Amino acid sequence: MNKNQANEFVFLFRQPALNLSPEGQGELQKKWMDWVGSIAAQGKLASNGIHLAAEGSVLKAGGIVTDGPFVEIREILGGFIVVKADTMDDAITLAHGCPGIDVGGSVEIRTAFA
Amino acid sequence: MEQHEAALKHLFKQEFTKMVAVISKLYGLQYIEIAEDIVTETFLLATETWEHKGIPLNPAAWLYTVAKQKAMQYFRRNKIYAEKVMPQLSLQQDEYEEMAELNFSQQNIKDSQLQMLFAICTPAIASEAQIGLALRILCGFGIDEIAEAFLSNKETINKRLFRAKEKLRNEKIQLELPSEREIPRRLDNVLHIIYLLFSEGYYSKTQNEILRKDLCIEAMRLGLMLTEYAKTNLPKTNALVALMCFHASRFNARQAGQETPILYEQQDVTLWDQSLINQGIDFLNLSTQGNEITSYHLEAQIAYWHSFKEDTSEKWESILQLYNQLLLINYSPIVALNRTYALYKANGRHAALIELEKLKLEHNHFYYLLLGELYRTIDHAKAKSNYENAKALAKTQTEKQGIQEKIDQLG
Numbered sequence: 001m002n003k004n005q006a007n008e009f010v011f012l013f014r015q016p017a018l019n020l021s022p023e024g025q026g027e028l029q030k031k032w033m034d035w036v037g038s039i040a041a042q043g044k045l046a047s048n049g050i051h052l053a054a055e056g057s058v059l060k061a062g063g064i065v066t067d068g069p070f071v072e073i074r075e076i077l078g079g080f081i082v083v084k085a086d087t088m089d090d091a092i093t094l095a096h097g098c099p100g101i102d103v104g105g106s107v108e109i110r111t112a113f114a
Numbered sequence: 115m116e117q118h119e120a121a122l123k124h125l126f127k128q129e130f131t132k133m134v135a136v137i138s139k140l141y142g143l144q145y146i147e148i149a150e151d152i153v154t155e156t157f158l159l160a161t162e163t164w165e166h167k168g169i170p171l172n173p174a175a176w177l178y179t180v181a182k183q184k185a186m187q188y189f190r191r192n193k194i195y196a197e198k199v200m201p202q203l204s205l206q207q208d209e210y211e212e213m214a215e216l217n218f219s220q221q222n223i224k225d226s227q228l229q230m231l232f233a234i235c236t237p238a239i240a241s242e243a244q245i246g247l248a249l250r251i252l253c254g255f256g257i258d259e260i261a262e263a264f265l266s267n268k269e270t271i272n273k274r275l276f277r278a279k280e281k282l283r284n285e286k287i288q289l290e291l292p293s294e295r296e297i298p299r300r301l302d303n304v305l306h307i308i309y310l311l312f313s314e315g316y317y318s319k320t321q322n323e324i325l326r327k328d329l330c331i332e333a334m335r336l337g338l339m340l341t342e343y344a345k346t347n348l349p350k351t352n353a354l355v356a357l358m359c360f361h362a363s364r365f366n367a368r369q370a371g372q373e374t375p376i377l378y379e380q381q382d383v384t385l386w387d388q389s390l391i392n393q394g395i396d397f398l399n400l401s402t403q404g405n406e407i408t409s410y411h412l413e414a415q416i417a418y419w420h421s422f423k424e425d426t427s428e429k430w431e432s433i434l435q436l437y438n439q440l441l442l443i444n445y446s447p448i449v450a451l452n453r454t455y456a457l458y459k460a461n462g463r464h465a466a467l468i469e470l471e472k473l474k475l476e477h478n479h480f481y482y483l484l485l486g487e488l489y490r491t492i493d494h495a496k497a498k499s500n501y502e503n504a505k506a507l508a509k510t511q512t513e514k515q516g517i518q519e520k521i522d523q524l525g
Contacts, residue, residue, distance in 0.1 A: 037437065038472070
């Protein structure tokens with residue numbers, strides 16, 4: 001997928017737990033695919049990353065385990081992708097249009113060290 | 115007479131790969147060139163003899179008998195068999211006798227060919243040489259035909275093949291099937307070479323129609339060979355065969371005796387081969403078993419949707435999503451452009467233009483061609499300048515002419 005030598009940035013996706021109908025879920029899924037597809041079409045996707053289920057556990061001091069889904073948390077970490085861009089500004093431009101933002105979520109953009 | 119010659123040529127091509135595989139199987143892959151020589155000499159003798167006496171009832175059996183004798187003569191004369199092959203076999207006396215004779219049974223031919231397929235598709239050989247070697251040894255193409263397919267000359271091809279065979283010797287590649295555990299991994303390279311063979315035929319630089327079709331048919335034959343053997347008959351094998359069936363179904367509609375290929379949009383659907391489409395659907399169904407999704411799966415599904423001529427939103431939306439997935443596995447400028455074309459068909463010109471402008475494939479004439487196409491009904495001036503860029507970058511005169519026609523149509 002190498003198009004040219006560029007820096008790598010990680011997009012971390014967070015969004016609130018959504019109560020969507022199957023159709024709504026399908027629609028949102030499609031928007032995500034089109035958005036990632038657009039980045040990939042530009043040859044700027046370094047890795048499709050890992051996508052996280054809403055269920056899980058959190059371990060805290062004293063052996064306290066909290067089990068998810070974490071509906072009470074405003075933004076749940078949903079996964080990440082790695083993109084190639086020359087600068088942080090270019091990376092931010094790529095992050096625009098992320099479907100998660102439209103449903104109250106956010107994209108955290110971080111430089112990745114090799 | 116010409117028909118007679120064509121029939122012989124076809125027979126020799128078919129038998130060449132079988133005989134070279136069987137001879138190499140018995141004596142070892144390091145003697146592959148000797149095997150080729152023995153088979154070529156056998157064909158020469160056949161041509162001479164049959165000219166006077168007519169073609170025997172079972173020409174293949176005739177060839178096998180002569181090849182057996184020639185092989186025995188050669189290996190006895192050179193004492194290779196006695197000194198090198200026999201000691202390694204460490205068999206009983208009666209087994210020696212049995213082993214010393216080439217076995218041209220249907221089963222042994224099949225096994226040897228399958229093993230040869232894996233041997234030739236070893237990752238040790240660089241892929242360009244590998245396709246040449248595959249065309250020669252697995253498909254029985256002549257050096258002149260291979261040169262024509264690659265738009266190259268015989269000398270270059272000979273050198274390439276020589277280096278590839280040297281590699282087979284130096285790497286001590288054996289004619290055997292990989293272990294069951296190894297097969298899925300080694301199979302990837304085999305499928306890739308078959309895919310390249312097919313593409314070489316389908317998108318070939320050569321104008322020779324018969325040669326191109328032959329290439330595609332041979333690639334399909336090799337793919338089918340893998341589906342007949344349980345351990346290589348994996349979902350991805352079926353996906354590749356499905357993909358080739360769908361593409362091949364449009365072969366006649368695509369060319370129809372003209373120099374410039376007829377684009378999908380303009381094709382006469384009645385020229386599509388419906389039986390190949392149906393076969394493609396059968397293989398596509400078989401490919402969905404298991405969890406692995408390869409690029410062959412995605413490309414086969416894209417090709418499947420193309421077998422419906424009518425433009426429906428379901429069709430183009432499905433194709434768009436498949437291209438989205440394909441890009442995640444396998445980026446290439448052509449896939450990116452095809453994805454944008456699907457986006458245009460699914461979401462309209464404006465949405466597609468925004469995405470297309472981002473691609474910036476400034477050395478690719480298809481990029482400008484698609485820009486020109488999308489601007490055509492929106493902005494004539496932009497359409498024209500993009501078509502002109504495309505024309506300047508196009509490599510052949512035929513392509514340049516086609517683009518000029520589009521410019522003229524703009525008015």
